[in-house]
Amino acid sequence: MSNFSFKNKKFPIKAAPTFLVAISVSFLMSFFSIIFLQDAKQFLDLRDYDVEDIEYEFQTLLENSSFDEIATIAESEEEKCQYFAQSGSFRTFAAASSQLEELKKVGYNPVIENVNSQNGFNYKVIVGPFDNRSQTNNARESLRRLNMDSLEIRSCVKLTNEPT
Numbered sequence: 001m002s003n004f005s006f007k008n009k010k011f012p013i014k015a016a017p018t019f020l021v022a023i024s025v026s027f028l029m030s031f032f033s034i035i036f037l038q039d040a041k042q043f044l045d046l047r048d049y050d051v052e053d054i055e056y057e058f059q060t061l062l063e064n065s066s067f068d069e070i071a072t073i074a075e076s077e078e079e080k081c082q083y084f085a086q087s088g089s090f091r092t093f094a095a096a097s098s099q100l101e102e103l104k105k106v107g108y109n110p111v112i113e114n115v116n117s118q119n120g121f122n123y124k125v126i127v128g129p130f131d132n133r134s135q136t137n138n139a140r141e142s143l144r145r146l147n148m149d150s151l152e153i154r155s156c157v158k159l160t161n162e163p164t
Contacts, residue, residue: 081156083136084128087148096123103127
């Protein structure tokens with residue numbers, strides 16, 4: 001084996017020229033990268049572009065401060081709505097009763113409704129009535145936390161002002 005060291009004259013690479021070449025290459029690369037990769041920002045002069053002003057109707061309304069009152073048509077019929085949450089539909093009464101008991105433990109007053117359906121689900125478990133959609137959504141969220149899917153059911157009755 002040959003003995004490589006700086007003291008040995010057979011060492012193939014001399015330290016001083018290698019160091020000098022490395023320094024000069026790194027300097028030249030830095031110098032050219034600074035010159036050729038300059039980040040010169042050029043801003044567009046917006047006066048060169050002619051843009052049409054767009055006028056909107058709401059802009060003229062706000063500028064003139066003239067608001068027309070919107071005439072609302074008073075309807076003689078009103079609706080009274082109740083909202084329910086269907087927490088499940090079951091093929092057997094026993095399965096529906098099981099969910100009924102589970103909902104009673106949580107604090108709801110559910111009912112089982114018997115329906116005829118083509119898909120074989122004959123018993124619905126329904127929670128409610130609720131006065132508005134917000135209460136129904138809150139109940140559906142608490143049912144979701146109990147891992148029960150639910151549907152919103154809305155039942156409305158039209159009220160008229162006509163004397164009977």
